[in-house]
Amino acid sequence: MTVSSPAAAHRPPDGVRGRRRRTIIGAARRGLRAAVLLAASAGMALAIVAAPAPAPADAATGAPQPSATPSATDAADAANLSVVVAPAGNGVVSTTVVSVAVAVSNTGDATAASGTMTIALSRSPLATSAEVTSWLDAQTVADTTVASVPVTAVVARGTATATAAVDLGALGALAPGVYPLSAAYSSPTTGTQPLVAHSVLTVPDAASAASGVGVVVPITAPPTTTGLLSADDLKALTADDGALRTQLNAVTGTPAILAVDPAIPAAIRVLGSSAPASARQWLADLLALPNSRFALQFGDADLATQMAAGLPAPLRVSTLDPFMSARNFTSTAVAAGASPTATPAPDGRTLPTLDQLLDIGTARANVFWPATGWATAGVVAALQNAPGASGSTEPAAITLVGTSALSGAVGARADAAGAGILAYDDGASSALRTASLASDPVHQGAGLAAASAYASVATRGAAASAPLLVVVDRATGRSATGLRAAITAASSLAGRTPWDLDALLAAPAASVSVTGGTADDPTRVDALRDLLDQENRVAAFATVLADPTLLTAPDRAEILQLMGNVWRAAPDQFASALSDHRDATSTTLGSVAIVPPSDITLLASSAPLTFSVRNDLPWPVTLTLTAAPNDPRLIVQKTADVSVGAAQSTRVLVPVQARVGSGESTLDLQLRSSAGVEIGPRVRVAISVRAEWESVGIVVMSVLIGAMLVLGIVRTARKMRRRRIAAATAAHNPQTEDVDG
Structure with a gap:
């Protein structure tokens, strides 16, 4: 909790300099980007592999054949190689000849020798999401070789790519389904144990009457430890290459369902006329989009942790007035995107209301999206029963939950013991997230092929008529091209047509039970409780002010930002941010x-x-x-x-x-x-x-004064006597000089 004026943070030219900008923000952002890229490259084994294939078995005995052991140099080089394979067309077969791209990456400092990539396919389809995951995590190769392509030498810290044409017609007709695909890379560097990557081919069912698909995309900011993004933050994030502009460009023109952090529009609106031009334009573009949408918690605060901490309802901000300066607002020009009605300020100008500041456009209320994997039955029930989550004037609460945490019928719309649920497919969503973070077409294609496979097996057969929901989950550091490609692919998964949020909510609800999800990390629960304890102390201290919200409002906003889901990927930076907040709170409490x-x-x-x-x-x-x-x-x-x-x-x-x-x-x-x-x-x-020294002093002073008076009187008397004597002497001796005493 900082002690400078929040509004001053948005008016650096002539006010108190902005709220304390903690250096942890930049470090956290860099750390999160690194974590995201690491996750994207190591990921869910969509197609990248670091393990060699097992040695082939002896044809007669079935025992593994002995293999030559690579040299120490070769083994070291092989450990620096990774392989990825991606069929064209997002892995969906549309012709008998399928193009398959492969890539070999070398993270070492020496060039890896050229080699050969062998493509293989299995005719046994994968029937469930679990089987798809198992195959993508496997270390074996598919049973039928269908193509082979040479791969050039891979320079140090470089990538070599190649493309093979796979003639599926030579294999005979493949029934609709998802088929295992592998690529084995052999070279002098790998020795006798090739590196294997896995992917999948999806043969669509032309006769299937597929329903709709909804694609949820978050619009969120990088982590911050202040209640609202500063003008400098907004200027950078909404620039042409900024993260917020990247996200908005990616969703523009797509049917994506937007999940918007309302703290972003609020940060722009509180600046009024002083907001950066790029930020005002970004907000205008967001409001102009026709996409259906819902609001995340302020700062995308972690719902699972809040419910696990025993809160009766998700935390909210009560006011953002301390962040505003009346001079940035006039009665005729309120904040960007706000309606004309505003709260009168003391000087007669108008300030936007809280609802105006948080407005994200026409949105469905009471939609909750806990962090993926953390929505337990307890979290869902708590959100459903939270005060204000459902009422006569508000729509019923809806919680987004991954299908891996549910048991029962499949489909996007579900109901669990009276709690409304939108169920998104975990496998497809994870693959889409990986694809959106990919830095090259081959890795992106591998992720999209996996997403197609998960979507195909998710709602097949009788469940094909049920709508499908996927999310391109929260992440930082992705490009507009990567995110847009993931959204575009998701919008037509399994031959489906895109649905908006209203259509999904109007679909019949299947009965399910919430049986999965991970109980929240005790460390985060303890952190939230500590933050709330600090908040209570700040609230009590703030009663020294005529307007306590000058302290309490920024403090609540900071707490929600600190509990943002984005910090889950950076536990070390999160701990540092908590420590900084604790120190700032101590400084505030000691400021008077x-x-x-x-x-x-x-x-x-x-x-x-x-x-x-x-x-x-x-x-x-x-x-x-x-x-x-x-x-x-x-x-x-x-x-x-x-x-x-x-x-x-x-x-x-x-x-x-x-x-x-x-x-x-x-x-x-x-x-x-x-x-x-x-x-x-x-x-x-x-x-x-x-106190007796006072009497002593008076006596002493009295004595001194009395003595001085006596001495003065004596001296005066003696002087007068001498003068009389001198006068008498002068009268008898007129010639004598009159000498005064």
Whole structure:
């Protein structure tokens, strides 16, 4: 929790410099990108393989044949190679001759020798999603060789590609289904154990009456530790090559169902006329899209963790007014995308309301999307029963859940013990996410082929009439081309036509049970509870302000951002961000306090004591200073009202009266807010009473003054006497010079 004015963060030219920008943000973003790329390359074994194929068996005995052991140099080189295979057309067979692309990547520092890629196909179809996953994770090769293609030498840290034509007609007719495909790469570098990659071919069923498919795509920002993205963040993210512009360009012109983080439009709107031009244009483009949509939690906050922490309902922001400056808004020009109605500000200008700030366009309310894999039965039930999740004026709650956590009938629309569910296919969704992150066409094609296979087996037979839902899951660091390719492929999976959110929700609901999902990480649950405990302390402290929301509103926004799902991929950066927030909260709570005084010596029976109160906040505070003596011989004024300006210190006078002439005592000082909340630590002051010194001083002074008066009188009398004598002498001796005493 920071202590600078939130609105100042959006007006660097002449205000208090922006909210504390923590260096963890840049590090977290770089860390997340690295994590994402690593996951994309190591991924779900869609087609990339690092393990060699098992040695062939002896034809007579069935025992494995002995193989030559590669040299140490060869083995080291082979460990740096990876292979991927991708059939054309997203793996969907449309002609008898299928083009299959292969790629060999070399992460080592030496060139790998040229070799041969052998393509093989199995005629035994895969019937379930589990069988598709098992094949893509396998280390064996398919049983029928269908093509072979040479691969050139692979330079250090480079990739070599090749394309083979596979004539399926030579194999005979293949029935509709999903068929295993493998590519085995052999070269002097790999020795006698080739590297094998796996993919799948999908033969569509022309006679199947497939239903619709919905594709959910998140519009989210990189991680941040501040309540809202700053103007500089928005300028970078909405630039032509920025992450937010990339996402918007990718979904434009597609039927994607948008899941939008409302904190992004809010961050643009709170800036009013000072928002970067690129950000205002991005928001206008988002609102102009015809796509159906729903709002994520503010900051895409982690729903599973909130429910696991026992919260009765998902956390929300109550106001964002502290982030706004009235000078950026006029009565005729409210924030971009907001309706004309606004909240009057004290100076007569208007500020957008919270609903206007969070508006993402026409959206369906009460749609919840927990992080993939974390939606348990408890999470679904808690969201369904949360206050405000369902009511007479609001649509019933709907939770997105992966099919791997469900048992029962398949299809996008489902119901679990009265809780509304949109079930998305895990396998296809994971493959689409991998494809969207791919940096080259072969890796992307491998992911899309896997997605086609999962979609084909997900709703076959009688279930083909049920709609299918997939998500291109949350990720950072993907290109507009990769994301758009994934959305385009998803929109026609298994020959289906795209459906919007309303169509999916209107479909008949199948009865299911939520039997899977992972119980949330205790570390994240504990982190949220700690954040909420800090928030309670900040809320109590904020009563020193005339408007406590100046502190509480940014604090709640920061908590939601810190609980964003994007941090799940970066636990180390998450821990660092939590530590920074804890330190900032401690700084805030210590920003108003009594300046510790030195020991006091009271030389009179009564006198006012002076104490200092400091205020490091950028707003004025109002407090009460209470004084409690620990000795009945001291009589003090028990309370004194204190008003301290922004970033200032002030002095407070506390009258004290001593009933004893001499002695030692202490006085306890404590600041309290108008709500009676103790502010800062209690301060104890040691007081030495020396009241008798006052009488002694008076006596001494009286004696001194009396002595001076007597001496003055004596001197004056002597002087006058000398003058009289001199005058008499002069009268008798007129010639004598008159000498004055």
